[in-house]
Amino acid sequence: MSFSQLRPTQLCFARLTPPATRFSWRSTALGRRYMSQDIGRDFMTGEASSRLTITKTTSPKELPPSKSLLFGRTFSDHMLRIPWTEATGWGAPSIAPFSDINLSPGATVLHYAQSLFEGMKAYRHEDGTVTMFRPDMNMKRMNSSAQRLALPTFNGDALIECMKELISLDRNWIPKEPGHSLYIRPTLIGTNGTLGVAPPNEALLFVITSPAGPYYPQGFKPVPLHGTTEYIRAAPGGTGAYKLSANYAPGVVAQKSAAKQGYAQNLWLHGPEHWLTEVGTMNLFVVIKDRDGVTELITPPLDGMILPGVTRDSVLTLARNHASGAKRLQGLPDAIKISERPINMAEIILSSKEGRLVELFGTGTAAVVTPVERIGYNGGDVMIPTGEDGMGPVSKPLWTELVGIQTGAIKSDWNYVVAK
């Protein structure tokens, strides 16, 4: 691959003006060596060369037909890289053609899973505006993951600005069809090539993007889940609340086992009480009517085992705004109780028997909302009601609002404008 059109730009950081950041930058310019922890969480360590550079591809790839898109299979023309070393802090961000990452065979990411990531999306509105959905939430979580692994933290606003440049450059990779988007995958890995189990002294933050079709092109199709009790996704004192690479590979066997038994995904049930925690790689919501007929929207609490999902938070916020009257959503029951509380299989089965189970759905960046039709459990299936179009009475108005915001039909400060 040949590169060209090298052009340095200050745009990425021109908008970065929190006083703390400026101060750190100036201090660094005076020669003080900063660790990532004390540079005001900035990518820059004070060198003029630490500004974003963009190297455009000279051989752009052909865009894949939108209809043939499969999740995460095709990547856009460019990627963002930001190196870090313990000695010099964050180096200069660069956008360059998508290309291999070369690692020492001793790199800690390969041996000890020193790795974490985020999943987020950019949407093209009808008027051509491109936005990212709540990237501040992803940046916050990514820094939280980095701390959990003793990897370097960074200035989330700076990374958002760099990602805007990347998405802007590859905006033709966002399919024009409704329901399509550009999936964005920021990743942070430990790269130093020594075999000790310790915080890395070299790391690389990179961002790749991938055009994504709608998760349910033929409309919602509720999925069957298999209740997993043999394997765990998380445990108290573990890493379930962080988006670490280490949380994913060990879950594949549970998925395989679910698939073998004819289920689409697995439902992580925790402890002898079989608490519902997550659905495959999604957060989980249950809707139940209490004995007084009041609708309760329930999701497991952030007790250290649950990933603090951006879609989870968005669903809770929209539902709470509805319940408080701040913004009513059409179709959603007037009286709705929103609960972050534990719920176990016994409660699911009881409410199902008593006809009070309304619906159950997963939430995540990839599919936004995924309705569930049944849960394989104890050798049988617990049936979950689903609406005619696949969605339930609570998930549908919430999904409609959420997608309305993401696609620009509804104005919201959750949208970060990338390009107009």
Add this chain to the structure above:
Amino acid sequence: MSFSQLRPTQLCFARLTPPATRFSWRSTALGRRYMSQDIGRDFMTGEASSRLTITKTTSPKELPPSKSLLFGRTFSDHMLRIPWTEATGWGAPSIAPFSDINLSPGATVLHYAQSLFEGMKAYRHEDGTVTMFRPDMNMKRMNSSAQRLALPTFNGDALIECMKELISLDRNWIPKEPGHSLYIRPTLIGTNGTLGVAPPNEALLFVITSPAGPYYPQGFKPVPLHGTTEYIRAAPGGTGAYKLSANYAPGVVAQKSAAKQGYAQNLWLHGPEHWLTEVGTMNLFVVIKDRDGVTELITPPLDGMILPGVTRDSVLTLARNHASGAKRLQGLPDAIKISERPINMAEIILSSKEGRLVELFGTGTAAVVTPVERIGYNGGDVMIPTGEDGMGPVSKPLWTELVGIQTGAIKSDWNYVVAK
């Protein structure tokens, strides 16, 4: 780097003669496509080209002074690589100069920790013979780890033969000083560049080696441990019994916390009962005298949370041989009870108070035996007796026997001859 002296060899597989393997090979030669699961666990998929090739470096590195060796910092001149794809199975093994691994930025190892490894050692005996210590145990565990992650399994004997070739080629990298060895790191990673969380359809097995000095060059120095209750290493239904990359990065914060409080390593305490499980990245042994004065050697059982360590198994085997009279070890008490059973901090504290706590030590490939002098717990320190030379009355004869075997002073079928 320039390569030369390409020479194909069949040596690596000449010794590989289990009938099942041969059969699979022939069947494959007839054109049947095999998945890794049904090719008799062989690296070969039937093509003549699937034999080991060796490309020697033309620019050998200078050997580092043995005194300056730090664990895992320096790698020998060559490495072994064996690629795998779902469609074609295991490809041809190759030994070539140590060089970077090039990965797609979408490679599953980077995003989902599809990665596992082993740690083992080759020793140079006084007569020049080079041996590996119980590599069959590592191969068994590596395949067990691969299955847990839905990564491809393989023929362990074939990998041992390939590693012998690698070690033989780089035998000058085994330092000549007593107590030194060559650390061997086989690693298996998922390499396909697509973002779905699923079994990979491409993988790479590679082996690198690193010269290692004695862990305690100035004799044994017992270490202080900090009892970790805030974080976990493993949990029931998790991956603690497998040597997965995913088990390591999340433990760094516990190490950092221990170090900050002045302790050398952390002691993983599980559950509200504070069961002792592992020491940092080592297995754990406790020696206690019961009230009748009988010495009990205790290690936590393989309940799914404990790594089945090769040194752990070796210590248990030597102690059991002693207890049964099969092979008495000088210095070890005649009456010794060997127990794989849970032990918690309450029992440690009680036996300490009653003067019955004899010693506590970690075992692992890197340090073989590591004596412990105290445990930071509940704001105080539980003191552990240690002998004059740092070791205890049980660990010392076991360590002496083990190291005697590894260095060739004592004959044993645990040694696999690499070169004479």
